[in-house]
Amino acid sequence: MADAFVVQYSVDSITDNNIVVSIFSIMTDTGVYLATFAAVFLIDNRNKYVDVATGKRDSARFKRDVKRIIATLGVSEVVYIIVKFTSIYVLLQSNVAAPYQAAMSTTLLAWVFYVITANVIMIRFWKPAR
Numbered sequence: 001m002a003d004a005f006v007v008q009y010s011v012d013s014i015t016d017n018n019i020v021v022s023i024f025s026i027m028t029d030t031g032v033y034l035a036t037f038a039a040v041f042l043i044d045n046r047n048k049y050v051d052v053a054t055g056k057r058d059s060a061r062f063k064r065d066v067k068r069i070i071a072t073l074g075v076s077e078v079v080y081i082i083v084k085f086t087s088i089y090v091l092l093q094s095n096v097a098a099p100y101q102a103a104m105s106t107t108l109l110a111w112v113f114y115v116i117t118a119n120v121i122m123i124r125f126w127k128p129a130r
Contacts, residue, residue: 030081072121081110084106091105
């Protein structure tokens, strides 16, 4: 949602250069997503990495899981950025929709590719240790 406001404002007030608008879109989208994900992850998992018997943190397990998450989200984020940047640039260039509509539809399209990529990576590489 913030992305749609930024795109519309950028087109109306800042520039008519669609590459710059696409970059603003990516920066807003990524910033909001990463901040939200980090907050929700920390809130949701604050007790997951504590051994109930000893009360100590399992920092090795936490580090392993964070590395896996960063790897999965990193690759998925690259796919997201490529799809989002390309699609919003094309839609803004072709003038088929208002800027905020282009932002919303490209976010949806990029999320589809993001989720597919993340799921494929998790299925293939997150096998439990034996």
